[in-house]
Amino acid sequence: MFNWILFLAFLPILLLGVYLYRRFGILDNPTPYGFKRKPVPYSMGLFITFVWVLTVLRVMGLANLQVLSLVLAVVVLSVVGFIDDRRGLSPVFRLLVQISLAVFLVSMGFSLESFSNFLAEGSPVLYLPNLGLVLSVFWIVFLI
Numbered sequence: 001m002f003n004w005i006l007f008l009a010f011l012p013i014l015l016l017g018v019y020l021y022r023r024f025g026i027l028d029n030p031t032p033y034g035f036k037r038k039p040v041p042y043s044m045g046l047f048i049t050f051v052w053v054l055t056v057l058r059v060m061g062l063a064n065l066q067v068l069s070l071v072l073a074v075v076v077l078s079v080v081g082f083i084d085d086r087r088g089l090s091p092v093f094r095l096l097v098q099i100s101l102a103v104f105l106v107s108m109g110f111s112l113e114s115f116s117n118f119l120a121e122g123s124p125v126l127y128l129p130n131l132g133l134v135l136s137v138f139w140i141v142f143l144i
Contacts, residue, residue: 013051014048017046021044049074049078053071053074056071057071069110073104077101080094080097098140101144102136102138102140102144103137105140106136106137111132112132112135
């Protein structure tokens with residue numbers, strides 16, 4: 001039941017975000033870029049992240065360390081994205097944050113350990129004990 005309440009709360013929270021962004025002037029002014037449209041609220045990622053965190057913690061709970069590490073990484077990434085929208089961060093800094101978060105997630109157990117063709121029954125499995133960790137970092141950064 002509570003999961004449906006979170007799901008239904010998603011739209012009002014986004015509308016609250018739009019209101020707050022307009023109220024405090026957190027708007028993207030497109031005029032310097034040559035666009036002729038009204039200013040719009042910056043990325044709503046903070047509010048989407050808030051709803052996502054509530055949902056994940058409700059469904060998965062606080063007992064699993066991997067879930068908490070994933071939530072922490074997503075929150076950090078969302079805050080960095082918001083700051084980048086407002087102030088403009090260098091691409092090198094953003095990349096370093098992404099790589100750091102990927103290394104953190106891999107150290108918490110998110111890693112590729114093997115590859116196989118899961119669609120073909122009986123296909124060979126390629127195990128990557130050490131290379132899998134490096135590929136995991138690249139894979140996570142690519143997904144971000």
